[in-house]
Amino acid sequence: MSVDQKKAPKAQKATKAPNRPKAPKPAKPPTPAQPYRSGFAAIVGAPNSGKSTLLNRLLGQKVAIATAKPQTTRHRILGVLTDKFCQIVFCDTPGVHRSDKLLNAAMVARAQAALADADVGLWVVDARRRGPEHQAALEMVLGRGVKPLAAVLNKCDLAVREELDALAVEIREAVAPQALLEISAKTGQGLVELKKVLAALLPEAPPPYPEDALTDQTLRDLAAEFVREAVFELTREEVPYSTAVTIDEFLEPDDPEASDALYRISATIHVEKETQKKVMIGRKGEMLKNVGRRARLSLEDLLEARVFLSLFVRTTKDWSKSRRDLSDFGYAD
Ligand SMILES: Nc1nc2c(ncn2[C@@H]2O[C@H](COP(=O)(O)OP(=O)(O)OP(=O)(O)O)[C@@H](O)[C@H]2O)c(=O)[nH]1
Ligand SMILES: [Mg+2]
Known part of the structure; x- marks a missing residue:
């Protein structure tokens, strides 16, 4: 799922x-x-x-x-x-x-x-x-x-x-x-x-x-949520509330128990406006780097393996006002 x-x-x-x-x-x-x-x-x-x-x-x-x-x-x-x-x-x-x-x-x-x-x-x-x-x-x-x-x-x-x-x-x-x-x-x-x-x-x-x-969520769901959590923790005002996260790729290691197991995850952080995109990326990419670092650490904790996490930011204009986007992001039936 x-x-x-x-x-x-x-x-x-x-x-x-x-x-x-x-x-x-x-x-x-x-x-x-x-x-x-x-x-x-x-x-x-x-x-x-x-x-x-x-x-x-x-x-x-x-x-x-x-x-x-x-x-x-x-x-x-x-x-x-x-x-x-x-x-x-x-x-x-x-x-x-x-x-x-x-x-x-x-x-x-x-x-x-x-x-x-x-x-x-x-x-x-x-x-x-x-x-x-x-x-x-x-x-x-x-x-x-x-x-x-x-x-x-x-x-x-x-x-x-x-x-x-x-x-x-x-x-x-x-x-x-x-x-x-x-x-x-x-x-x-x-x-x-x-x-x-x-x-x-x-x-x-x-x-x-x-x-x-344990839960109805897949690891993919959890990965998206952990990225969103990092955004919530590090951004302010309307930015966290204008953010949705989708997972583009979730590649599991052949042997998740191996000591060098590595998950490759790439995710898109959707914001609603270009100005929010600027904030989300931050000066010299600092904000995105911090969000990525934080989310990666909590994912490594969850998965008990190394994680290579790539994040992208995209403006999906006014997504929170669109029934279709809400449904695409899993926020509405
Ligand atoms: N001191 C203290 N803090 C708590 C306790 N329970 C939760 N918190 C803190 O309260 C804040 C909100 O906790 P959440 O679990 O996200 O609250 P929630 O009800 O799920 O919030 P929403 O998802 O926004 O509805 C976090 O900072 C928690 O650490 C508690 O028993 N004691
Ligand atoms: Mg809650």
């Missing part, structure tokens, strides 16, 4: 871990009192609340890019967590916000659809922040119908007790979640408990994916 194509629907087989995930901790054998549970958990919430960081932390592997800037995630990203008693298929989603822009509307629609399709909602709230995005997320969660909901107050490593208590009261009153937990996706606090809570909210069912499945 490439970034241009539609993401795998629920029933399709997820790809295996790019790097083998760490073996799940040995669990006690199941007892009749503990039936197998499985299903889909949609991670929804305001932009920047920590949804993708949470997914990566739960899986112990980076499958979703996460940056300090809001609206980083644009797709629905599956991450599969399996143990002896449950399989939780997490769907990371774009942050919920209000916007008239076509790209943003498509992103929010993805989050909405993921919540509608899921067995359980997982609402991630930034424990320190409110505002219009919090309200937009609250409205989406309220519209979930009878679907069970776990709400988490994330970034509790940064929040003070009074804030956490007040927010907990507010959320209980507003949405009556089946569970409300304080967590930190960054430190891992509360995540063992969260997994237990989610598993208990899922139906009794066999696992929909093989036990070594």
Whole structure:
């Protein structure tokens, strides 16, 4: 599957871990009192609340890019967590916000659809922040119908007790979640408990994916996302939001396990205007070089091999306003 194509629907087989995930901790054998549970958990919430960081932390592997800037995630990203008693298929989603822009509307629609399709909602709230995005997320969660909901107050490593208590009261009153937990996706606090809570909210069912499945994204998808992450981290103002990345070539080594294994990847960074292209390339090509270096390092980490990464910048005029371009870049169905 490439970034241009539609993401795998629920029933399709997820790809295996790019790097083998760490073996799940040995669990006690199941007892009749503990039936197998499985299903889909949609991670929804305001932009920047920590949804993708949470997914990566739960899986112990980076499958979703996460940056300090809001609206980083644009797709629905599956991450599969399996143990002896449950399989939780997490769907990371774009942050919920209000916007008239076509790209943003498509992103929010993805989050909405993921919540509608899921067995359980997982609402991630930034424990320190409110505002219009919090309200937009609250409205989406309220519209979930009878679907069970776990709400988490994330970034509790940064929040003070009074804030956490007040927010907990507010959320209980507003949405009556089946569970409300304080967590930190960054430190891992509360995540063992969260997994237990989610598993208990899922139906009794066999696992929909093989036990070594990790994500529905291919290495090619991940490569495009890692380049976009570097752009998000290194550029400012409207530039990151005007950027899309496509992979032109992804050549895997014959033996990926060999000590000299080398991946050859070339990607195009699309911007919307000539002025953005100049910024993206930078003086004497400095910006592009830095983006390339950063993306290459994170790809080498992911692939556990050397990577030769070539980047090109192209102006695809006003791509975020064109339904066709959005669909070509995989941002709309
Ligand atoms: N201190 C702290 N920072 C966190 C925590 N969780 C996430 N962050 C940071 O918050 C920022 C946003 O995290 P993301 O995971 O990208 O947030 P997101 O909800 O996926 O954002 P969008 O994709 O834009 O909707 C990043 O800088 C993370 O490192 C946490 O528990 N504690
Ligand atoms: Mg995200």
